[in-house]
Amino acid sequence: MTMQKQHTITGQHDAHLRNLLQQAKLRATRQRLGLAELIFSQGERHVTAEGLYAEALGAGLRISQTTVYNTLHQFTEAGLLREILADPRRIFFDTNVNPHHHFLDEDTGDMEDIPADGVSVADLPAPPPGKTIHGVDVIVRVRSSA
Numbered sequence: 661m662t663m664q665k666q667h668t669i670t671g672q673h674d675a676h677l678r679n680l681l682q683q684a685k686l687r688a689t690r691q692r693l694g695l696a697e698l699i700f701s702q703g704e705r706h707v708t709a710e711g712l713y714a715e716a717l718g719a720g721l722r723i724s725q726t727t728v729y730n731t732l733h734q735f736t737e738a739g740l741l742r743e744i745l746a747d748p749r750r751i752f753f754d755t756n757v758n759p760h761h762h763f764l765d766e767d768t769g770d771m772e773d774i775p776a777d778g779v780s781v782a783d784l785p786a787p788p789p790g791k792t793i794h795g796v797d798v799i800v801r802v803r804s805s806a
């Protein structure tokens with residue numbers, strides 16, 4: 661894991677975060693605002709539920725692990741986050757909801773964006789009858805070269 665700069669909750673939730681929750685039809689509770697601030701005020705990023713919980717505690721947010729988990733899923737359902745299943749034990753929540761791909765560093769567990777046009781996938785199989793291909797997400801797994 662790379663060291664993340666400690667983020668302090670300012671409590672001065674700007675209109676942007678309130679708007680975001682409003683658009684998502686989620687009530688702007690203090691906990692949701694606090695988590696939204698941690699997630700969305702540090703540029704594009706990929707967070708895990710465990711990582712965000714640790715950040716929330718570090719920022720002095722009084723919150724349970726269950727609330728963090730539920731909030732991440734509410735944000736995902738509302739289209740504010742995209743869920744990426746890196747492996748069965750690790751789910752990332754991505755603030756970039758536009759189509760793109762990822763490098764997954766298997767040494768550090770860090771995830772990095774690859775632009776949508778950075779990968780070309782040729783010869784996709786024909787989709788099952790009655791289905792059209794909606795998207796292709798590629799995870800390129802990397803390790804330190806020996």
Ligand SMILES: [Zn+2]
Pocket residue numbers: 706754756760761762772773
């Ligand atoms: Zn991403």
